[in-house]
Amino acid sequence: MTIQDIRSFNRFYTNVIGALDYSRQLYAPYTLTEARVLYELAHSPRTDAADLRGELSLDAGYLSRILAKFEQDGLIERVPSEKDTRRRHVTLTPHGCEAADLLDERSQEAVGSLLATVPAGERPRLVEAMRTIRDVLSGGRPPPLSASPPLSTSLERGDPHERGDPHRGEDVVLREPGPGDLGWIVQRNAALYAAEHGWNTDYEGLVARIVADFAEDHDPHLERVWIAELDGRAVGCVMCVRDEAPGAARLRLLLVEPDARGLGIGDRLVRACIEFARGVGYRDMVLWTNDVLTSARKIYQRHGFVLLAEKPHRSFGVDLVGQDWRLDLHGAQD
Numbered sequence: 001m002t003i004q005d006i007r008s009f010n011r012f013y014t015n016v017i018g019a020l021d022y023s024r025q026l027y028a029p030y031t032l033t034e035a036r037v038l039y040e041l042a043h044s045p046r047t048d049a050a051d052l053r054g055e056l057s058l059d060a061g062y063l064s065r066i067l068a069k070f071e072q073d074g075l076i077e078r079v080p081s082e083k084d085t086r087r088r089h090v091t092l093t094p095h096g097c098e099a100a101d102l103l104d105e106r107s108q109e110a111v112g113s114l115l116a117t118v119p120a121g122e123r124p125r126l127v128e129a130m131r132t133i134r135d136v137l138s139g140g141r142p143p144p145l146s147a148s149p150p151l152s153t154s155l156e157r158g159d160p161h162e163r164g165d166p167h168r169g170e171d172v173v174l175r176e177p178g179p180g181d182l183g184w185i186v187q188r189n190a191a192l193y194a195a196e197h198g199w200n201t202d203y204e205g206l207v208a209r210i211v212a213d214f215a216e217d218h219d220p221h222l223e224r225v226w227i228a229e230l231d232g233r234a235v236g237c238v239m240c241v242r243d244e245a246p247g248a249a250r251l252r253l254l255l256v257e258p259d260a261r262g263l264g265i266g267d268r269l270v271r272a273c274i275e276f277a278r279g280v281g282y283r284d285m286v287l288w289t290n291d292v293l294t295s296a297r298k299i300y301q302r303h304g305f306v307l308l309a310e311k312p313h314r315s316f317g318v319d320l321v322g323q324d325w326r327l328d329l330h331g332a333q334d
Helices: 003-016 018-028 031-042 049-056 060-072 094-116 118-136 152-155 179-195 200-214 265-277 294-302
Strands: 075-080 088-092 173-175 224-230 232-243 248-256 284-289 307-314 318-328
Touching: 031 049, 031 088, 031 094, 031 118, 031 224, 049 060, 049 088, 060 075, 060 265, 094 179, 094 248, 173 179, 179 200, 179 232, 200 232, 200 248, 200 294, 224 265, 232 265, 248 265, 265 284, 265 294, 284 294, 294 318
Parallel strands: 248 284
Antiparallel strands: 075 088, 173 224, 224 232, 232 248, 284 318, 307 318
16 A cells, blocks of 8 residues: 555545534534533543643644633533643533533444444444454554444444444333423523524523413323433433414423434434324424534434424524424324
C-alpha cells in the first residue's frame, strides 16, 4: 500500500462519517474536536486539563479555548486539583452531561443510518476490516479505556437486537403513573428539549399546564398516561386526552430518554395510545408537533398518521414549523 492509497482512504472515510462538517452532520453546535473533549470528560477518570491535552494530543492553547467556551456555556466546572494545585480539575455539569449524552445518541443514530445502507451479509466483513486497521496501526496495543469506541464498535451498536444489547424492548414495562411520575414528565420534557433543541422555560410552562390539567380533572375511562419503565427507572411517557373536537383523542407529550432510544419504546407508547383510544370509541386521534422532531414524526407516520397542516411560528425561544397530524382510528388498523 502506498502513501497515496492511505491518504485516499482517509479522504474517503472522513467524508463518509462527516468529520469535516461534524456539527451540521449531528445538528449540534460542536466541532468534532469539541465533541471528543466532551466524550472524554464524560467517560474518562482522567479529568485534569493536562491529562486531556496528553490523551488527545491537543495544543495547549486550543484546548484552553475549548474549555473556556464550555465553561462559558455552563458545560463544565474547573477547580484546582486536590492532588496538585498547579493542575485544573475539569468536571461536567448536569447541563454538560446532557450535552454529552445528546451527542452520543446522535452519533449512534448517524452510524445506525450508515449501517442501514450496508447489506447484512457485508457487515461482519466491514467490522473485521476496521478491527484489522486499528490493530495494525496501534501495533497490537489495546485502545485506552477512555477512548471513543471505534466506528466498528459503533456499527455493531446500531441495532440493539443485533448488537446483543443487555436491554431489549421486552424488558420495558408500560404502566400507569405513580406518585411523582407526573412531575417527572414535566422535569424531563423541560430538560431534554432544552438540551436537544434549545427550548426555553416557556415549554416547561406549557408541559406543566398540560400535566396539571390532567392531574386535576381527567376521565380515567377516556384519558390515560403511560410510563415506560426499564430496570425500575422511568424512561418514557405519553398521554392520551380528549380533544376539543367531538370524537377525537389527542396524543401529547411523547418522550423517550436518550439512553433508552433504539428499543422501540416510542413505537410501543404510540401503539398503546392508539389501541386505548380505539378501544374506548374515539373516531380520530390528533396531535401537534414540530418539524424538528424528526424521530417522533417517523413514529407517527409508521402508525398511519397523516399530516394535515404546517405553520411557522416562534415559540419556546426559537423559530419552528408546527404540524398538525391526524389518524382515522377506524379507517386504518395500526
